[in-house]
Each structure stands twice: as structure tokens, then as C-alpha cells.
Amino acid sequence: MNQKEKIAIVELLRNYVEQKGSQNKASASLKGVSTAVVSHLLSGNWEPYSDDMFRRVGAQVGHNSKEWQFVDTTNSKTILTRIDDAKTNHLVLSFIGNAGAGKSEATKKFASENKNVFRVECGQYWDRSFFLSEILMQMGSKDFTPKISHMMRDLVRKIKDLENPQLILDEIDKVPDDVFLFLITLYNELFKHCSIIILGTHFLKKRIDDGIRLRKKGYEEIKSRYGSFIELEDTSASDVKLVAVGNGLNDERLLNKVSMLSKGDLRKVYNAVIASRIDEKDRLIV
Numbered sequence: 001m002n003q004k005e006k007i008a009i010v011e012l013l014r015n016y017v018e019q020k021g022s023q024n025k026a027s028a029s030l031k032g033v034s035t036a037v038v039s040h041l042l043s044g045n046w047e048p049y050s051d052d053m054f055r056r057v058g059a060q061v062g063h064n065s066k067e068w069q070f071v072d073t074t075n076s077k078t079i080l081t082r083i084d085d086a087k088t089n090h091l092v093l094s095f096i097g098n099a100g101a102g103k104s105e106a107t108k109k110f111a112s113e114n115k116n117v118f119r120v121e122c123g124q125y126w127d128r129s130f131f132l133s134e135i136l137m138q139m140g141s142k143d144f145t146p147k148i149s150h151m152m153r154d155l156v157r158k159i160k161d162l163e164n165p166q167l168i169l170d171e172i173d174k175v176p177d178d179v180f181l182f183l184i185t186l187y188n189e190l191f192k193h194c195s196i197i198i199l200g201t202h203f204l205k206k207r208i209d210d211g212i213r214l215r216k217k218g219y220e221e222i223k224s225r226y227g228s229f230i231e232l233e234d235t236s237a238s239d240v241k242l243v244a245v246g247n248g249l250n251d252e253r254l255l256n257k258v259s260m261l262s263k264g265d266l267r268k269v270y271n272a273v274i275a276s277r278i279d280e281k282d283r284l285i286v
Contacts (some may be wrong), residue, residue: 001051001210009058010041016061017042019115025140028059062112071246073239075232082230083110086195087166089116092187092225097232100265103199108166119168122175125149131179135167137159152182156189166195171205173200180207181218187225198226205229235264247273 013026017038020026027035036158037049041057057063070076076166078104079095104121111119116268118138122131129266132151136144139158159165167186186196198204208227211219237259243266244258254276262268 001054005058006046006054006064009054009061009063010046012061012063013038013041015112019112020118020140021115022097022140028140028142029105030057032056033060062108069107069246070109071243073102073242073266075102075235075239076109078230078232079106080110081101083107083166083168083195083197084114084150086197087114087164088282090164090192090195091199092191092196094204094226094229095197095232096202096204096229097199098234098264099201100262100267101232101235102266104170105266107170107197107199110166114166116162116165117168118166119170121170122172122179124174124176126175126179128179128182131175152185152189153237159190159194162194164195165193166197168197168199170199172198173204177216181224183226184218184221193259235266237264240264240266240269243269244273249273249276 017023017026020029023038023042024035027033027038030038033053037053037057040046040048069231072080075097082093082095085091095103103231111117118135118267120131120134120138126134128148129146129151131264132148132155133144133146136155139155141154141158144154167190169183172180172183183196183198190196208219208223212223240259240262241255244255249255249258258269258272259277262272
């Protein structure tokens with residue numbers, strides 16, 4: 001790893017610490033990174049640390065060694081505008097859109113640039129304890145009881161102490177029912193104190209509608225709290241080209257090929273652009 005990359009990582013770490021509020025809170029939210037490491041890196045004491053440590057820090061504070069650039073698209077502009085307003089006014093919003101519509105990248109950008117925004121990307125294997133611990137870790141808490149009721153109490157107390165906090169739950173449609181029902185408690189406990197943003201694919205809406213149809217516990221309550229969906233647009237060919245050009249792809253032939261093969265999935269755009277950088281024959285992998 002060269003010096004330029006290390007400088008970039010430390011600057012991102014500095015911004016991350018500012019966003020979290022303190023070095024202690026920042027280190028608590030970083031996996032495998034102690035407060036001492038954070039302090040040393042920020043003070044310029046880099047000698048004791050290997051490239052692997054820099055990579056570990058960089059991966060968690062938003063560094064991309066391939067220097068992928070965020071580019072505003074129609075959907076990202078919608079998301080960023082709406083969640084900024086939601087943060088200020090403690091609103092609850094639900095976004096649905098196709099996979100690869102740019103939901104995750106937009107919310108990552110917002111969370112990295114704004115204080116008291118806690119973003120978690122949910123997984124289908126999560127249980128209730130893991131779900132709450134991930135949120136608490138993003139808030140800078142490391143030492144917390146494994147008891148569910150105490151974790152929820154601590155989470156609510158910490159959030160209510162903050163100015164204009166926001167909780168972003170990306171890919172919430174993946175979690176199992178017992179975790180999904182936590183949306184009710186979070187809404188009830190944090191209403192008018194904290195903005196809550198949930199994001200998922202169109203399956204999120206279908207899941208709620210099916211839950212109501214099958215009379216599953218809690219789904220009527222989730223619908224009443226989160227059921228007004230902001231539906232994102234399909235990513236247009238012009239947006240695909242904007243992202244590709246913003247990341248160094250200028251050949252019109254390749255741009256048209258990326259636009260056609262990606263079918264509006266920005267993840268595929270990323271794969272195609274990176275492939276075009278390293279493949280001498282301009283073969284695009286999508």
C-alpha cells in the first residue's frame with residue numbers, strides 16, 4: 001500500500017471520528033480496531049501498523065482502493081433529498097426499488113457525511129440480539145448486555161440523547177419475522193425523537209401485504225407505520241452512462257454496451273467498468 005492511499009484512509013478516518021462524535025465511539029464501531037490504533041493513525045504515528053491494519057480501517061470508513069466515485073443519479077438525488085429532510089424533521093420513510101437501484105450507495109454516502117446517522121445493512125441470518133448489537137455498535141457502544149430488553153432500553157436512551165438522530169435500516173426485507181417486528185417497537189419508542197429509514201426491494205411491500213393477508217402477528221401495525229412507500233425508478237440508460245463516465249469510462253461503444261448489458265443494475269455497472277479497466281480486450285463482465 002502506498003503513502004497516498006494511507007493518507008486517504010487517515011483522512012476518511014478523521015471524518016469518520018467527527019461523524020461519530022469521538023475517537024472512543026468511532027473505535028467502538030470499527031471491528032478489530034482499538035482506540036489506540038485510531039489515536040495513533042490520526043496523530044501520524046503509523047510506523048507500528050501494517051498495511052493489513054490500514055486496509056482493515058479503510059474498508060470500514062469508506063476507502064476504495066479502486067477509487068470508485070459516487071455519481072448522483074435520479075434515484076440517489078431522491079433518496080438524499082428525502083432522508084435529509086427526514087433527519088431534520090424526525091420522519092419515518094420507506095423506500096423500495098429494484099436490486100442495484102443505488103439505495104445502499106446513497107445511504108452510505110449520507111451516513112458518512114452526517115452526524116448521528118446510524119446505518120446498518122441487514123442480513124437474513126440475523127437474530128434479535130445480533131440486530132440490536134449491530135445498531136449499538138454503529139452508535140459507538142461496545143460493552144453492552146446480551147439481554148434483549150436491556151439492549152433495546154440502552155439503544156432508545158442513547159438515541160433520545162442525540163440531536164436529530166437517524167436510523168437507516170437497509171435491506172430490512174431480508175430479516176426474519178421476529179427481527180422484522182422490532183420495527184414496531186422502534187417506531188413506538190422513537191416517534192418524534194428519531195428519523196427511521198427502511199429500504200428494500202419490492203419484496204418488502206409484498207412481504208407486508210402477504211403478512212396482512214395471512215393475518216400474521218404485527219403486520220397490520222407495521223403497515224400503519226411504514227406502509228407509505230417511496231418507489232424508486234428503474235435506473236435509466238442515461239444514469240448508467242453518468243455513473244460509468246464518472247468512473248473513467250469514456251468510449252462510446254463501451255458505454256452503450258454497459259448500458260445494454262447492465263439492465264439498470266448499478267452493481268453490474270461497477271463490475272463492467274472495473275473489468276474494462278483491467279481487460280485489454282475490453283471484455284465487459286456483467
